[in-house]
Amino acid sequence: xxxxxxxxxxxxxxxxxxxxxxxxxxxxxxxxxxxxxxxxxxxxxxxxxxxxxxxxxxxxxxxxxxxxxxxxxxxxxxxxxxxxxxxxxxxxxxxxxxxxxxxxxxxxxxxxxxxxxxxxxx
Numbered sequence: 001x002x003x004x005x006x007x008x009x010x011x012x013x014x015x016x017x018x019x020x021x022x023x024x025x026x027x028x029x030x031x032x033x034x035x036x037x038x039x040x041x042x043x044x045x046x047x048x049x050x051x052x053x054x055x056x057x058x059x060x061x062x063x064x065x066x067x068x069x070x071x072x073x074x075x076x077x078x079x080x081x082x083x084x085x086x087x088x089x090x091x092x093x094x095x096x097x098x099x100x101x102x103x104x105x106x107x108x109x110x111x112x113x114x115x116x117x118x119x120x121x122x
Contacts, residue, residue: 011117012071023121030118033066034111040066041107048100051093053086060086063103067110075106 016029040062047055060079067075082099 011113014071015069027118027121029069030114030121033070034114034118037063037066037107037111037114041104044100045104048093048097057083057086063107070110070114072110075103075110078106079103 044059064076064079
């Protein structure tokens with residue numbers, strides 16, 4: 001897969017700043033991520049357990065979009081690797097299961113960082 005950025009690297013809000021530099025706007029977007037990301041992860045893990053590959057891909061895409069918007073392209077690229085393995089039918093489910101476990105840990109840290117980033121904007 002890809003090498004991941006330092007997990008403690010600050011968020012890159014460049015993309016969001018192209019829409020608005022207003023902190024209220026950033027807080028609103030972060031709040032949406034804080035609400036939706038745990039739901040996406042829960043649905044991803046549930047779909048994976050049920051071997052519902054289309055839904056797994058759907059939720060990977062949702063999570064990838066969230067991490068991209070927040071400037072964590074390293075996580076997005078990691079997700080692309082998981083998607084590729086699933087779509088190519090490689091190593092499913094053993095290797096993909098470990099990739100999703102790593103992603104779960106990454107998203108947990110990402111979520112904590114989002115909460116911290118939000119606090120700096122208030």
